[in-house]
Amino acid sequence: MDQVDGTASIIRDKGFLFLFNPNYKALPARFHLDASIGLSSGEKFVLREIYPNEGSRVGKPGAGVWNYGDEVELLLGGTSAIVLELLPEANSSEISIFGAVTVDPPKPSSAKLESDVLDLMHVGGEPGSEKTVGVLLRDASQLKEMKVNGKAVAFNQSGKYASSAIRFAGRSFTHSQEVALEKGSNGRWDGLFLVPARIRQQLLQRKESWPIPWTKEDYETTWLVPERLLLFVQFADPDDQMEVKMWIDGTPFELKRAYSSVRQHRASFVGFYADLSSIAPDMTHEIRLEMPVLGTARFQGVFFDNVEAEYTEELAP
DSSP states (O other), X not given: OOOOEEEEEEETTEEEEEEEEOSSSOEEEEEESSGGGTOOSOSEEEEEEEESSTTOEEOBTTTBSEETTOEEEEEEOTTEEEEEEEEEOOOOSSOEEESOBOSBTTBOOEEEEETTEEEEESOBBOTTOEEXXXXXXXXXOOOSEEEETTEEOOOEEETTEEEEEEEBSSOOOOTTOEEOEEEOXXXXXXXXXXXXXXXXXXXXHHHHHSOOOOOTTGGGSTTSOTTSOEEEEEEESOOTTOOOEEEETTEXXXXXXXXXXXXXXXXXXXXXXXXXXXXXXXXXEEEEEEOOOOTTOEEEEEEEESOOXXXXXXXXX
């Protein structure tokens, strides 16, 4: 709990890193580019993402390229994994882009520099997200303008490296989306949430792609019927004898006990879940939880499940 796991497979100055966040909360992963991961030679390095966004480069803030001994810090979303390739920096005449996600593989992210105007095209990110996109130029000539997907953006330049903090259009709702809650008195927690219509469409498309005739028993297993929008109330060291109540928009809403086994097995109890597949999209909903004093159990939060990250090239106004 509350930690990111990982392994490294490095030979001399190149190799791979595998990072995993088993928590539903987003957590930082930190590692050093040195002997602690098996790196025994080399001076400057590039981190290239293999999964989930193949080809995207993870840049060092303010520089792009990493040095031996640098500490790398990445924020991993809840229940996510990332695979990175570590490579020595290669001398190249091409402009290198960092932090860009390719939305449509036939149209990869690219950069063009003409008359000191830098034009980045097909730069993608999750709707509603903010990220920094960086570029390592061929030389340190001062840029006059920087554009991302056709839109002029504010930028910073230090020598050969230029970067811009951009925001993508849309409402954020990502993998393992957390519902922010405030703790009140007497074991009460209150919050608000909104499910974008695009999430409903994602689940409908999954149902069409996997037209499986699920049985009544299948619906009792939390990891089956993945076209459902599930809300997970997570605990560490929980007890399936505990009672938790939930209200949505002031109306009692059924919570079911969740087990990591296919049967009700007390030692496999992980928390509670609710099927919110029928919740109205693009509307703000109120949620309230009431639970007993937890003792040794630790309330981790409330998270949506069965949602995959989506990407867009549209920038916010």
